[in-house]
Amino acid sequence: MKSAVETLSPTRAKLTVEVPFEELKPSLDAAYKKIAQQINIPGFRRGKVPPMVIDRQVGRGAVLDEAINEVLPAKYVEALEANDLQPLAQPEIEVTKFEDNETLEFTAEVDIRPQIELPSYEGIEAQVDDLEVADADVEEQVQALRERFATLSDVERPAADGDFVVLDLKALKDGEVLDGAEVAGMSYQVGRGGMIEGLDEALVGMSAGDEKTFSSELVGGDLVGEAVEVQVSISQVQEQELPELDDDFAQEASEFDTYDELTADVRERLGRGKRLEQAAAARDAVLEVLLDRVEVPLPETMVTDELNARRANIEQQLGNAGIPMEKYLEDEGQTVEEFEADLDRRVREAVAAQFLLDEVAKKEELGVDQQELSSHLVRRAQQSGQDPQEFANHMFEHNHIPEMVQEILRGKALAAIVETAVVKDASGNVVELKNLRPDGTIGEPEAETPEADADADTEADAEK
Template sequence: MRREKHKKLFEELEFRVRTTVKKLEPTKVKMTVTVDQKELDPYLDQTRQRIASQVNVPGFRKGHVPAAVLDARFGFAAIVSEAVNDAVPELYAKAAQKRELHPMDQPKLDVEAVPMKADDDTKLKFTAEVEVRPEFTLPSLEGMEVEIPAAEVKDEDVAERLEGLRKRFGTLVGVDRAAQKGDFVNIDLTATIDGEQVDSQSGVSYQIGSGNMLEGMDDALETLTAGEKTSFEAPLASGEHAGEKASIEVTVNSVKEEQLPELNDDFAQEASEFDTLDELKESVKKAAEQDAKGRQLQEARDAFIAKLEEGLDIPVPAGVAKQLSDDHINQLPKDASEENKKAAADEAEKELRDQMVLDQLSEDLKIEVSQNDVTDFLATIAQQYGIDPGQFIQSIVRQGQLGSAVTEVGRSKGMVAGMRQVTFKTSDGTVVDFSEYLPADEPETSDEEASAQAAAAAASIADSMTAASK
C-alpha cells in the first residue's frame, strides 16, 4: 500500500534526481543517484504518517502528530533512516528507467550520504551496481525469410503409430520354450557381494531386450525356460551398494510372449470409432501430420531466434549466466560428467541470450502486456500444476514474482508478433503458413515450451505450493 502511495506521488512530481552511469563491463554498470530534498520529502511524510498512526503522543490524537513533534520525539535521523529504506529501491528503479537501463538482476545498493537533520543541505546519495542487458540492434523484420525443415510424414511414421496401437491391445500368453528377446519374464533376483546377500527381489516383471535393469541381464535370461536359474556379475544400479559389482542369481518363474492383433477391419472397430482399417490409417496419418506441424512450429521458433541473432555478438551478464548455469547443472544427476555439465552451462547461456533477444524484439515492436494477458498466463500454469488459479496468482504477487510473469508474457507476445511479420520457407522454397498457430492479439500462454520458460519463477512457486498441499 505504501508503495502505491509513493507511486502516485511520483506520478504527480517531476522526477528530478541526478544520475551518472559508468559502464564497468559491457553488461554491468554503476549508477550514482543524487536525490534533491523535494524527491525525498514524500517518503519522509509517509514514514511520519506511519509512525504517527502507531504511537500515542500526549496532547495529540493518534495519526495527527505534527512532523516537528515526531522529529523531536523520535529523532530526525531515525525517521530519515526508515524513509531511505523505502526510498532507495524505488528511486533506483525510477532512475534506471529514466536512463533506459535494462537490469538483469537485483542491484547492489550502497547509500553514501543521508541528511541527518531537517535543515541539513546534505542530499541523499547512493550507488547501484547492476548487470544490465547489453546494447545491440536486431535486424529489420521487413522482407526477412527464415528457412525451416519440411513437416514430413513418412509411411514408417504411420506404421510405427499403428504398431503402438496394436501393442495397447496386445495380450501376454505363456509359452513352453526358452525365453528370447521381446518376451516378458517373471523373475526372482538375489544380489551378493563377497558372499553376503545385499539385495533380493521377487516376482519382478521384465521384458528381455529393454535393457532397463542390470547390465548383462538380457544375455543371462535368453535361452532360459520357466523354473531355470543362472547367475552373472554386474554393478548394482541403485541402493546402498550402487555401482559396486555383485554376483546376481536370477530365477525365471514364467515366460510369456506378446501376441498382437492382426491389422484388419475387426481391429479398427475394436481399437477406434472407425469401421475399416483404411479409415483408421487415414486418421492416424492426420494425427501424425498434426504432430509434425507442431514440431515444425517449434523449429520455426528456434530458426527465427537464430536468424535474429545471426551475425550479432551479444555478451551475456556473467553473474546472471552463472546463476542460470548452476541451476541447470544442479538438475543433472550427481554423477554427471564434465561434458554434460559443460553442455548444461552452454544451454543456460543460450537460453539467457535468447531471452535478451526476445526482450529487445518486444521493445522494438512496442509490445504491450495487459492485466488479462498476465492473468491468463498464470492461470494456465496453475492449471498445469493442478493449483487453484486465484491462490496461485496471489502467491506470485506476495513473493514479488509478478514482474517475471509480465516479462515472459511480453517475450511470448513479441515472438508471436515477430513471427507473423516474416516468411517461413522450406529448402525447396515452399512457403509455410503458421497464421492459425500465431494469434494476432494473444500470447501463447498455452504453449508448453513458453510456460516452461516463464515459470522459472512461477513454477518454483507452484512446486512449493504443491509440496505444501501434500
C-alpha cells in the same frame, strides 16, 4: 537529489547519488518514531520519547543509520528512473560520504538491461527440413497399437528376447538385501531394458523355476552406482501373441472398418504432429536469423546464474532417472568440455533472445490481458503436473507473475515476427504458419476485414 551515471560496460552501470540533508528529514523523523517505540525511558510513555533524549540514550548515530537504511532504496529507485535505467539484479550499494547535517552520497553498481538497436524484422526468410512421415514411423505406431492388443500364453521353454517373464528380484550388498531393491511377482519383457544392467542377459535362457545371480550396479536411490549382487528368479515364461494386421484388427483396435483406413489415419495423425514440430522449428529458425542480425550485450552475472540453474536442473533430472552424468555424456557422445561449451552456447542464445523479444514487445506495444495470463498459468501448471489453482497461488505469493507476463509478451513478440516471415522447407515449399491450428491441421484463411484480421492475429498468437 542529484545523480550521475558511469557506464562500466554495455550491461553494467555505476550510479553516484547525492542527497541533500533536508531530503533526509522525513526519514529522520520516521527513525525517531521507530526507536521511540522500541525503548523504555523512565518518565516517558513508550513512543513519546523526545528526539533529544533518544540522542542521549541511544546515540544520534543509530538514528542516522536507521534513516539512511530507509532512504537508500527509495533514492536508488528514483535515480534509476531519472537516468532511464532498467536493473536486472540487486545493486551493490556503498555509502561513500555522510556526516550529520551534510549531504549523503552513495554509489550503486548494478547490471542493467542493454540498449539494443532493433534491425528490421519484417519478411525474414528462413528454412526448415521437409515434413516427412516415413513408412517406418507408421509401422512403429501400428506395432505399438498391435502390442496393446496382444495376448500372453505360458510356454514350457527357456525365455528368449521378446518374451514376458514373471520374476522376483533383489539386490544384495555384503549379503544383505538393500532397502527398496526388491520386487516380487513383476511382469517384465525380456530385452525391454530400463531396469538394472545385466538383467536382460541373465533372463535369456532361464526357465520357470530357475534362479540366477549376477553382478551389477544400482541405477537409483542413495546407493546409485554401487556394485551389488542381484538374485533373479522366474515363475513363468510367457510368449506374446500379436493379432494379425487385417481388417478384424482394425475393427477391434479402432473405429475403422479396414486396415488401410487405420494406417491412413495413423499417417495423418503423425503428419499433424510433424507439422507442429516443423512450425516450432520454423519459429526457432526465424529467431536465429534475427539474432544473427543484431549484437546483444549479455550481463555475465545473468549468464552465470542461468548456467548454474540449467546445470542443476539437468543433474536433478539425471538423478531422478538414476543416470550418472558420466553415463549421460557417454550416451550423448560428449566430453565434459563439449557439454559445458554446448550449454554455455545455448544459455547465451536464450538470454539474448529474451532481451531481443522484450524490445520487440515494447516496440509493438504488446500487452497481456487477464484471460491470456490465466491460460498461461493453467498451461504451465499442466506442464509441471501441478494443480492449476495451487500453481497460480504459488506464483502470486512469490511474486512470479511479472515473469509470467514477460513470458507471454515474448511469445507474442515472436509470433508477430513469424507472422511476416517467409519460411520454406528444403524442397522450396512455403511452410504454412498463419492458419496452423493447435492440433496440427490447417484452418481456412480468415475473411479479409479489419475485424477478422484482428481476430486472426489474436487466435494465431494463442495457438503459437
